[in-house]
Amino acid sequence: MNTFIRWSSFAAAAFLLVVGSGSEAAERSFRLYTVEVNGVKFWIPSTIVVKKGDTVRIEAMTKLEGAAAIHGLSIPDMKVQEVVDNNVKLVSFKADKAGIFPISCHLHPPHVGSQLVVLD
């Protein structure tokens, strides 16, 4: 029985180490596209999830044509504000606070809503 308890404790400690090592800050990359479905414009993926302390790299572009191709990528809580067209725009920032933060188009506020989820 004592051997079982010792091995169980060892296994539990090993599990915690694995979980602990997974909580380190990392670089997380995403590619966001503006699309339109039935007259509604939005970013795909519409929700991106990272951990607090991560460096977030977003490659953003729109898949729309002509004058409808230009939209803003704005995450005010992360001090991000860029104009995006059919060319890839690289945006990078550190997610330094946890929470759920809106991603919007600062050029046309009703357009392209999304959200950034930063886990603590």
Ligand SMILES: [Cu+2]
């Ligand atoms: Cu827009």
